[in-house]
Each structure stands twice: as C-alpha cells, then as structure tokens.
Amino acid sequence: MSEERPARPSDIARAALEAARAASAARPQPTRRRIAGPRRKWTGAGPGADDPQPLGKLVDSLVSEQDWSERTRVGAVFGRWSALVGPDIAEHCRPETLTEGELLVVAESTAWATQLRLLAPTILGKLRAQVGGDVVTRLRVVGPTAPSWKKGPRSVRGRGPRDTYG
Secondary structure (H helix, E strand, O other): OOOOOOOOHHHHHHHHHHHHHHHHHHOOOOOOOOOOOOOOOOOOOOOOOOOOOOHHHHHHHHHHHHOOHHHHHHHHHHHOHHHHHOHHHHHHEEEEEEEOOEEEEEEOOHHHHHHHHHHHHHHHHHHHHHOOOOOOOEEEEEOOOOOOOOOOOOOOOOOOOOOOOO
16 A cells, blocks of 8 residues: 655645746747847947937037037027126127127127227137137127107108207
C-alpha cells in the first residue's frame, strides 16, 4: 500500500512554479522591435538635442530658423530702450520710429534734445554694442512739437493775422 500523504501548501507552490517555468520555456521568446527612425546616438553625460531645453535656447533657435533676427533686434531697441541708454536718459526721451537705420528719438524738452544730440555718438555706440551694428546707423533727435495755431474749422493758411488787439 502506498501511502499518499496530503498535499502541503509548499508542494502545491513548488508544482505551480515548475509548471510556469516549463510553459515559459516552451513559448517563443519575443524579439525587441525597433521604432522606425534614425538610430539613436548616445550623447553621454551631458544634455542631448532631444533632452528638455531651456525656453530661451528654443526661442533663439526658432528665431534663427525663421530668419527673424532683424525684427527681434529692431524690437529690442524699442523694448529695451531704458536698459540700452540708461534710466536717466530714457526718462526724458523715447524712441519713435526706426526706418532704414535712422532712429527718431523724441525728447521731452528742447534742452534734452540738445543734450541728446551731443550724446548721439555715445548712444549709437551703446546700440551697436548691445543690439547690433547695422540696426541703428543714425540718430535723429527732435524736441517736443510746437503748439498748432490752427484752431476751429475755418482757419487761414500760415500764422494768419496777429495784430488783432488794437
């Protein structure tokens, strides 16, 4: 008489493990499939081109790809005016237009306009150094606009009669 002893939990687990190993060995092994595209080059310890990039670097590459460099330099003259010429000068004047390399600057008074005309070579040097040499080639400074003598719907061309007091 053969004695069959009751199955212990460890025997059941061992039998299940052996069956799983046998089934795994019988199955064909999967092969690694490569995703279509260029073969990946490892860059080493430093960041690669496909790693997350700082936003400024991405914007710079977009500007160079789209050839927007001239427009961004013109925008820098107007957007960074205070940083380019200094806060003291920027407080008393503002850039108005930039056409064909000539920057029109409007001063708040005739005294500041005269001072800016004297400082024009220095200001042009700062603009060339920080923005680029070919963006601003000349600086034209004007004072505040004079009041208009033309008032009302009917007016005389020129200054008109001025001796009206007697």
